Amino acid sequence: MPENPAVESLVSESLVSAAHARLEQMLEDIRRLVEVESPSEDLEAVARGAAEVAALAVERLGAEPETLTIDGVPHLRLRFGADNPKVVLVNHQDTVWPLGTLERKPFTHDDGVLRGPGVFDMLTGVVMSLHAAAILKDAGHSLEGLSILVTGDEEVGSVTSRELLQEEVAGARAAFVMESAAAGAYKIARKGTSNYEVIVHGRAAHAGLEPEKGINAGIALGLLLPEIEALGDPEAGTTVTPTVMSAGTTTNTVPDRAQVIIDGRATTVAEQQRVDRQIRELTSPVEGAVVEVTGSINRPPMERRMADELFAEAQEVAAALGLPQVPGAEVGGASDGNFTAAAGVPTLDGMGAVGDGAHAEHEHTLVEHIAPRTAMLAGLMARRLAD
Incomplete structure (x- = not known):
């Protein structure tokens, strides 16, 4: 980005001081979100979580987000100014934890560690988004061109929010994804994900009287499992992993159906497409057994080249703020960043x-990193929002 003297004067250690001054309020805001509980499958709970995030936005920024409900799932969008954002902060407030988890895993803040359902993935990031914007606003920096998006179904594949996300980032200068860090590192590449179910159809028969008349779908599936796993390519970073599997209905019946869920991960679109083609070509070595494949590619990979420019800029911002350089990591997990990168942003x-x-049960956030990383986000936002 071209240098802007006004922006460069803002991107200084004063941002770090401002973030530290807000830390106690940020911790209280994180507690508020954690204690709502917002599991993806419970739309009423997700709606309560969205309402709490919206209330925080009003309190911290004086602006009320739009609530966009798609197929019953509420998503929040807070735009400042233009309909074509320059910078989009990508968040989700749904979690994987069922209602009632808070009773056995309450929010706690002990010895610099926050615990509670969703505190790491990714309610802390939501709060950081709001406060980074507030820091810039309080410093007199225009938020014109900023969009803060908080979706409600990321943990279940972003089925209803994917199109919204892609439309929001179209033409943007940057998408900052507020997912948790990888051991303190920014995530600069992610594998793409694919999800399949392989179903083998056999023929039932009485297991004691005439098993020879059956076609055992369980055995047929078992023979396929090594072939499915072999579709991976370790050198290319591609994994194809059979996960949840089942077969049969009763103990005295030859199984006429067996199925397995497949998790596919790849670093390139070409590898995703190869696996997709080959998994659909599977046939059973057991005579009479029929193979059915459902599912598809879910998220494209977030390729390293889409992060390089912003990652280099992050090192410049860290130096200007007097903070240590932030490492980068390439990871196997996917996020909405896969979609923004695939959109060319x-x-x-x-x-x-x-x-x-x-x-996981040991989910936690380290308090010492919240303020510095919020300042980093504010600095990067300032640069990318500048004309």
């Missing part, structure tokens, strides 16, 4: 919380 991911345990 420069994308930097993993800009949210530092901690560990996404989707």
Whole structure:
């Protein structure tokens, strides 16, 4: 980006001081969101979570987001100014934790560690988005061209929000994805994901009286499993992993159906397409067994080249703020950053919380990183929003 003296004077250690001054309020805001509970499958809970995020936006920024409900799922969009944003902060507030988790895993803040369902993935990132924007606003920087998007179905594949996301980032200068960090690193590349179900149809028969008249779908599927896994290519970074599987209905019946869920990951679109083609060509070595394949490519890969420019800029911002350089990491997990990068928008991911345990019992966020990373986000936003 071309240098702008007014912006460069703003991108200084004063941003770090401003972020630290807001830290106690940020911690309270994180608690508020965690204690709502917003599992993806419960749309009423997701709506309550969206309402709490909207309330925070009003309190911290004096602006009320639009609520866009798509197929029953509420998403929030807070635009400042133009209909064509320059910068989009990509968030989600749905979590993987069912209602009631808070009773056994309450929000806590002990010894610099925050715990609670969704605190790492990714409610801390949502709060950082709002406060980074507030820091710039308080410093007199225009938020013209900023969009803060908070979706409600990322954890279940962004089925209803994908089109909204792609429309929002079209033509943007940057998408900053507020997912949690990878051991403190920004995420500069992600694998694309594909999801399939392989179903084998056989023929039922009595397991004691006439098993020879059956076609055992369980055995047929078992023989296919090594072939399915072999569709991966370790050198190319492609994995094809059979996960959840089942067969049969009763203990004395030859199974007439067996099925397995397949998780596919690849670093390039070409590899995704190869796996997609080859998995659909599967046939059973068991005579009479029929193979059916459902599912498809879900998220394209976030290729490294889409993050390079923003990642280099992040190092410049870190130096201007007097902060350590932030490392970059290439990861196997996917996010909405896959969609923004595939849309041709420069994308930097993993800009949210530092901690560990996404989707796990030990989920936590480290408080010491919240203010510095919020200042980093504010600095990057200032640069990309500048004319």
